[in-house]
Structure formats: C-alpha cells, structure tokens
Amino acid sequence: MPIAEKSKVTRKQLIDGLNDDLSREYQAIISYVNYSQVLKGAAYMNIADELAVHAKEELTHALKIDNHVDYLGGMPSVTPKSVKTSDKAEDMLKFDLANEKETIRQYRRRVRQADELNEFAIAESLRGILVEEQDHLIALATALGVDPPDAGIAD
Ligand SMILES: [Fe+2]
Ligand SMILES: [Fe+2]
Numbered sequence: 001m002p003i004a005e006k007s008k009v010t011r012k013q014l015i016d017g018l019n020d021d022l023s024r025e026y027q028a029i030i031s032y033v034n035y036s037q038v039l040k041g042a043a044y045m046n047i048a049d050e051l052a053v054h055a056k057e058e059l060t061h062a063l064k065i066d067n068h069v070d071y072l073g074g075m076p077s078v079t080p081k082s083v084k085t086s087d088k089a090e091d092m093l094k095f096d097l098a099n100e101k102e103t104i105r106q107y108r109r110r111v112r113q114a115d116e117l118n119e120f121a122i123a124e125s126l127r128g129i130l131v132e133e134q135d136h137l138i139a140l141a142t143a144l145g146v147d148p149p150d151a152g153i154a155d
Pocket of ligand 2: 054058100136
C-alpha cells in the first residue's frame with residue numbers, strides 16, 4: 001500500500017462523527033423552533049412557516065442518527081451544539097444558513113465514511129437526510145436573496 005494513502009476510517013470515528021451530527025440536529029431543532037416563532041415582519045412570514053417545517057424534519061433526522069449510533073454500538077449524544085439568538089430576522093436566517101452549510105459539509109464526509117466501512121444502509125439514510133438539508137440551505141439562501149453557498153466536504 002502506498003505510504004501516501006489515507007488511513008482507513010474506523011467504526012469509532014464513524015460513531016463519533018455521527019454523534020457530532022446528532023448534536024447539530026438538536027441545535028437545528030431548537031433554533032428552528034425558536035426562530036419560526038420569534039421571526040417578525042410581513043416580509044418574513046412565508047419563511048417563518050418554512051422554518052416550522054424544517055424543525056419537524058430535523059427531529060426526524062435526529063431520530064435516524066440516534067438509531068444509527070445505537071446500531072453501531074455507541075451511546076447517542078444528548079447534547080445540542082449552542083444556539084445563537086438575535087432579535088433581527090436577517091441574523092437568524094444567516095445563523096441557520098451557516099449551520100446548514102456546516103451540516104451538509106459534515107454529512108458528505110459521513111456518507112464517504114459509512115461507505116468505506118461497508119455500512120451502505122447508513123450511507124443511504126444519510127443521503128436522504130442530505131437531500132433535505134440541501135433543501136433547507138436553498139430555502140434560507142432564497143429568503144436572504146443570496147446564491148446557495150457551496151458547502152464543500154469536511155476533512
Ligand atoms: Fe437535519
Ligand atoms: Fe437542516
């Protein structure tokens with residue numbers, strides 16, 4: 001094997017990565033529940049309704065990721081990543097956009113890791129979640145009047 005070849009991902013690394021993803025899902029649930037209710041201004045009412053839909057989708061993601069961590073033999077995280085607050089609608093949408101970008105970046109890596117460990121069912125599940133995260137990213141970018149940013153892929 002060439003020396004330059006990247007070392008193989010371990011099951012432990014996949015569990016740790018998924019637990020980090022789970023903490024991001026909890027963060028997303030809390031921020032979408034909060035922002036969907038406190039967002040003010042006629043211009044933002046459509047997106048406020050959309051954020052309430054996102055909140056429910058993030059809960060579905062959390063349940064799936066929790067299930068994967070448990071199946072892999074890990075203890076699922078119960079800790080959300082921190083949630084920022086603001087009284088400005090634009091700030092809230094920007095926080096969400098940045099979080100969705102990071103979430104996509106991480107799930108892209110997680111799909112690769114799951115594939116590498118032959119955990120194809122988990123990879124398939126993560127791909128389904130990724131489709132919805134990209135929809136979230138697009139909805140937020142559209143509401144902010146910007147192009148959806150390229151999330152790239154985590155190291
Ligand atoms: Fe999610
Ligand atoms: Fe999302």
